[in-house]
Structures are given as structure tokens and as C-alpha cells.
Amino acid sequence: MSVDKLLSLLHGVKPTGRGRWVSRCPAHEDSRPSLAIRELDDGRVLLHDFAGCPTSDVLAAVGLTLEDLFPERQEGYSGAKERRPWSAIDVLRCVAFEALVVSIAANNVAQGVELPEADRKRLLLAASRLQAATEVCDG
Numbered sequence: 001m002s003v004d005k006l007l008s009l010l011h012g013v014k015p016t017g018r019g020r021w022v023s024r025c026p027a028h029e030d031s032r033p034s035l036a037i038r039e040l041d042d043g044r045v046l047l048h049d050f051a052g053c054p055t056s057d058v059l060a061a062v063g064l065t066l067e068d069l070f071p072e073r074q075e076g077y078s079g080a081k082e083r084r085p086w087s088a089i090d091v092l093r094c095v096a097f098e099a100l101v102v103s104i105a106a107n108n109v110a111q112g113v114e115l116p117e118a119d120r121k122r123l124l125l126a127a128s129r130l131q132a133a134t135e136v137c138d139g
């Protein structure tokens with residue numbers, strides 16, 4: 001499958017560099033682009049949803065499977081693991097959004113608003129996403 005086919009199935013696609021894009025994730029209500037897409041030189045396509053959806057869920061939402069991401073096996077195809085597939089800016093976008101979530105909650109607390117259970121859970125999710133962001137960058 002070409003990356004162009006995948007991009008045609010997604011919404012809010014924006015190029016972020018050579019062979020790199022972001023889009024809204026089709027697997028959750030995504031108001032800001034959290035899905036990073038990367039096409040490697042050997043034709044493989046990598047996906048990562050910084051909001052945490054598994055890649056298989058993202059693909060299923062547009063009618064694809066993991067096998068669609070890999071080109072036909074070619075002579076010399078190494079299948080080598082890409083060491084640092086995500087650029088710092090991809091990760092920073094995720095971190096910036098989670099920081100916004102945390103700052104809104106902090107502002108509410110400062111104004112004496114008691115955070116409902118759902119907000120407290122969202123803060124825990126933000127913490128786990130921020131932790132995951134350090135791991136994804138740590139090639």
C-alpha cells in the first residue's frame with residue numbers, strides 16, 4: 001500500500017517534513033492531530049497515535065490492517081527496526097497538548113473548583129502519556 005492511499009483515508013492531514021505527516025486519529029474523537037505518519041525509504045509506513053490508540057485500532061477505523069502497512073517483500077528488504085522513528089516535533093506536539101490539559105486542571109484547582117472524577121482520571125492519563133512520550137523519543 002502506498003502512503004498516499006493511507007493519507008487519502010485520513011482527515012486533517014498535514015505534511016511535517018519529508019515523508020512525514022500528522023492527521024486526526026480516526027480511532028478516537030480527535031480534535032487536534034495526534035496521529036503521526038511516516039514513510040520510510042524502503043516503503044514501509046509507520047503510524048503512531050500520541051493519544052494512545054493502538055495502531056491496529058487506527059487502521060481498523062479506516063478499513064486497513066497491519067499487513068497493509070508493509071510493502072511486498074523485495075530483494076534486500078531488511079525489515080530492520082527503525083531506531084528513532086519519531087521526530088522531536090512529533091513528540092513535542094503531544095507533550096504540548098497534555099501540558100495544556102494539566103494547566104487547565106491546575107487553573108480550576110487554583111480557583112477552588114473541585115475536580116470531578118473524570119478530570120482526575122484525565123490527569124492520570126496525561127501523566128502516562130507524558131511518560132510514554134519520553135520512551136518513544138528515547139531511541
Ligand SMILES: [Zn+2]
Pocket residue numbers: 025026027028030034049051052053
Ligand atoms: Zn487515537
